[in-house]
Amino acid sequence: MTDVRRRRPHARRVVGATVAAGLLALPACGGGSSGGVPTINWYAKEEAGGSMSDAAKACTASAHGRYRIKQVPLPTTTDEQREQLVRRLAAKDSSIDLLNMDVIWTAEFANAGWITRWPTARAEQVTKGKFPNVVDSARFKNQLYAAPLNGNTQLLWYRSDLVTTPPKTWDEMISQAEQLAREGKPHRIQVQGQRFEGLVVWFTSLLASAGGTVLSPDGTKVALPAGPTRRALAVMRRMSRSVAADPGLSTSQEDQGRQGWETGESAFMVNYGFVWPSASKNNPELAKKMRWAPYPTVDPGRPSKATIGGFNIGVGAYSKKRELAFDAATCLSSKENQLGFAAKSGLLPVTTSLYDDPKVTEATSDAVDAAGKPTQVKSFPYAKAIREALATAVLRPKTPYYNDVSLAITRTLHPTRDINPDKDVKRLRDAITKALKGEGLL
Amino acid sequence: MTTTVPAPAAAGHAAAVSTSKPKVRRRARSERARAERRLGWMLCAPAVTVMLLVTAYPIGYAIYLSLHRYDLRFPTETTFIGLRNYGAVLGNRLWWQDLTSTLTITAISVVIELLLGFLLAYVMHRAIFGRGLVRSATLVPYGIITVVAAFAWRFAFDPATGFINGMLHTQRAWFTQQWSSYLVIVLTEVWKTTPFMSLLLLAGFTLVPDDVVKAARVDGATATQRLRKIIIPLMKPAILVAVLFRTLDAFRIFDAVFVQTRGAQGTETVSILGYNTMVSRLNLGLGSAVSVLIFACVLIISFVFVKGFGANLSQQRGEG
Structure with missing residues (x-):
């Protein structure tokens, strides 16, 4: 008995300290801002070559303190990405400001009210010069729900x-x-x-x-x-x-x-x-x-x-910083960042004119020659073929x-x-x- | 502490009513028993509360969900539809197909595990040299996460990267046919969980007194006779518990099938069906109905075993 009683104040002190530490830590993780700059959480899988986090950094820099993009990594397979996003969105998670969406998710997410419709002016800005059928993958009931980010086809x-x-x-x-x-x-x-x-x-x-x-x-x-x-x-x-x-x-x-x-x-x-x-x-x-x-x-x-395969960026419906999120998504899907995704991670652009850009046509990647020595090969010798294919490619069924x-x-x-x-x-x-x-x- | 607390009260009570000694003692004891029971309940109340929170609530919620049309993708269309979800599941060929494949995998793997586990337990029980080493070596597969084990076996049998084809000098694509898919899944299960079975059976071996076996040997019983007439009957409770645990576990098989075939080639199990409906299609109502039915199956299996188990116990008591 005496032993326990003697130990108790100590235990209470430990509990007290833990609670205090928790309270102190709370604003740091819940507030989501650092030094007054609002943080935009971007749920996206990191690609080989780090192109996603590079784009996040580039857009943070060009925002001049208006917002800061924080990339939140998602699992590698699209099935797992969807499971995780859906679970959060169904629970109305307001921490999802931006999310990378496989082209096949648009109808499901838009219909459930998990992503925000793009206003006309902004929609025009992020679809201009992009393959019309790729843009179509981001539409549901004739409204745009995401900014096309990268596209692909076999x-x-x-x-x-x-x-x-x-x-x-x-x-x-x-x-x-x-x-x-x-x-x-x-x-x-x-x-x-x-x-x-x-x-x-x-x-x-x-x-x-x-x-x-x-x-x-x-x-x-x-x-x-x-x-x-x-x-x-x-x-x-x-x-x-x-x-x-x-x-x-x-x-x-x-x-x-x-x-x-x-x-x-x-x-x-x-x-x-x-x-x-x-x-x-x-x-x-x-x-x-x-x-x-x-x-x-x-x-x-x-x-x-x-x-058509590929990814679009959507704005979470429960985000408390939607306007900034739209801005950030516009930046992330810009031509410059599309070129970065292509050069660093081999993700092909969705803006048609970029297929003539030397940064795509002349991009190189590591390879080895017949003797086993490191060398460079063109990354996208087949870019023209993809461009032609994307122009006529079809979407998988659009339904929730x-x-x-x-x-x-x-x-x-x-x-x-x-x-x-x-x-x-x-x-x-x-x-x-x-x-x-x-x-x-x- | 528990025995000293009620003592003064009981003593005072006994002193106050000192008419007939045995009666008082009985009453005092019942008083004490009651107090102890109260204390017992108070002591286990936190655990019971936690259990209710983490098991009863989800089960109740799953039953509630299963009576509704509730699809995460259509939050506004949630309605009470009674037992329609159960009708949809039980009236579908797929459920029965998946139930059959689940039971097939369960039956085959548990039988093999029982035989192998028994052998392993016997070896562990009898090992003279390096007993600790034998026991920990046997436990290694059980220490490996099921998903990892499933991947390891998948890669081993993969026609492009695996070594099994090379060893057997074949060009077989193992996961393209039903029988070979079942084979690999069952092998994975057996490899992974036989140690668990053998541990439970090892506990059973300690139930068999050495002198009984020795006496049988002196009486001229052969090894087979000793096994069949003495060791197995004495181990029966342990064997039944081991088989029950493994059956319940095997019935809920998910990882190995998901990793190796994703349910293709007719290997889909009821757990995968539940996963597809609930996690992939987000149809919580229908998925909950599947889960509740799986739960019902588990209850039926336990009921059958426990009934059989009970009967055997009393039989044994009669013999003793």
């Missing part, structure tokens, strides 16, 4: 030592690859067949190239016209059952495709531009033979349409139920070798109809 990569003229269509590509297989040469085609978002990209690109869309223009009903849908599904089935398919197709994401390509066993690959600097580092011999062409189409008479629709598509089409075009058109329609109601399990 290209067809092929080996110049194996392929003389790049194929225009998937059928042509598969036939060429099968011919290479008969000749005993590297013949695989790398494509994303895992049950994940990349499968939606593949399907959307094929469907659009065949002349169809997933949803009606207003995004409330299923479109999926029978003819184009069946054509797209038939291509996926043929591809997946061909000898040219990678044995790991049904678990292949973009990076597995890159790895499969760098082993030298593949003749073709549909993938994003990150495969270029990677091959230049890991397999310089192969990189020398790497060429690129537009994404293959479905019907010879119809041009291909790739799918995007995640449900995406789940419905991947679930119905995976594994792609078991696709039955005749039956699966209906299965897909049923699954997406259900997804658009937000009911039932998917």
Whole structure:
């Protein structure tokens, strides 16, 4: 008893000190300002090369003390980024002033009231000179909800030592690859067949190239016209059952495709531009033979349409510094910063004129030569191809139920070798109809 | 301290009513028992409160949510819809499909773990040299975070970066087929949690008195007979507890499947279904219904085991 009593004042003192320290610490973390300069929290994943925090620093400097941008890092995968952002936004987190949003989130976030609509004058400022279809990815119900930041789309990569003229269509590509297989040469085609978002990209690109869309223009009903849908599904089935398919197709994401390509066993690959600097580092011999062409189409008479990827900056709806946040987002998505994202992190710009800027066309990145010595290669030798592709590229379905629709598509089409075009058109329609109601399990 | 506090009161009481000695003593004891019980409740009240806060409240809230249409993306459309969410889950083929795959993974992995765990526990029990080393070596996999273990096994079986294909001289893409996906998932589970099983079983081995086994040996019982007639029956309570714990754990499997197949190839489990509905689709109502149903399944499993467990206990008491 006496022991305890003697200890008590001490314990009380410790508790008191802790509480006092907590109270002292509170203004420091809750107030969000340093030296009177308001802090704008920017929820964004840091990119390799540190381009995001560099942009934050540059904009802080150019704001001359009006605001300070603090980059709050997000997880690396987009799924995890969305989970974290959604959890905070649903709880009306006012600390989110700015957030980097994948192009597929706009409808969901805008519809839920988690991001702020851009006023007309400001909207004009951040969309001027940018690809119209990329800008469209930031719109919901004809209103702008985000500033386009960077854009991307897939290209067809092929080996110049194996392929003389790049194929225009998937059928042509598969036939060429099968011919290479008969000749005993590297013949695989790398494509994303895992049950994940990349499968939606593949399907959307094929469907659009065949002349169809997933949803009606207003995004409330299923479109999926029978003819184009069946054509797209038939291509996926043929591809997946061909000898040219990678044995790991049904678990292949973009990076597995890159790895499969760098082993030298593949003749073709549909993938994003990150495969270029990677091959230049890991397999310089192969990189020398790497060429690129537009994404293959479905019907010879119809041009291909790739799918848009990339990120936009939104302003959090519960932010207490919206006006400053708009300013900061405008600065972060400016031409200068887009050039910085390109040069440092390989993220391609969304302002069309930047594709002629020497800072993009002449940008270099680290590589190794055949002897294993460090050297430099052009970062974006394929920039022109991306520019042309982005100009005609399509968006994935725009609906607040995007995640449900995406789940419905991947679930119905995976594994792609078991696709039955005749039956699966209906299965897909049923699954997406259900997804658009937000009911039932998917 | 607890025994001394009520003593003066009880003594005074006994002195006041000193008519018949045994009666008074009983009453005094019950008085003391009551005081002790009161004190016991007071002492565990904080723990009970915390338990209620962290378990009962979320369970209650999940049940509440499951009776509503509640989608985070459509905050204004929240309405009470009764049992419709449960109808939507139970009426969907996917739920039954996922339940089947969950039960398959659970059954196969728990059986293998029990056999291996028993062997390991026996080795640990019998080890003469380096007992500590054997025990800590066995525990290493259990100390590894499940997600990390799942990644390690995924990378090992990866056709591009793994070493398994090289070892077996094949070109197999393990996660592209159902049986091989199940194989890797079950292997991961077994590797990771067999140590847990063997620890629980090791505790069971200490329940078996050495002299009983020795006596059986003197009576001429063979090793198999000693195992079947003496060791296993005596260890039954420990075995059942171990199997129950692992079954409940295995039934909620998420990490290994999520990391290795994301539920593709027919390996989706009910936990992944719940995750997809709740976290990915943000449909809290429907997702809560899935969670409540998983909870119900866990209750059913426990009920079945505890009933069986109880029966065995009494049987054993009868034998003793």
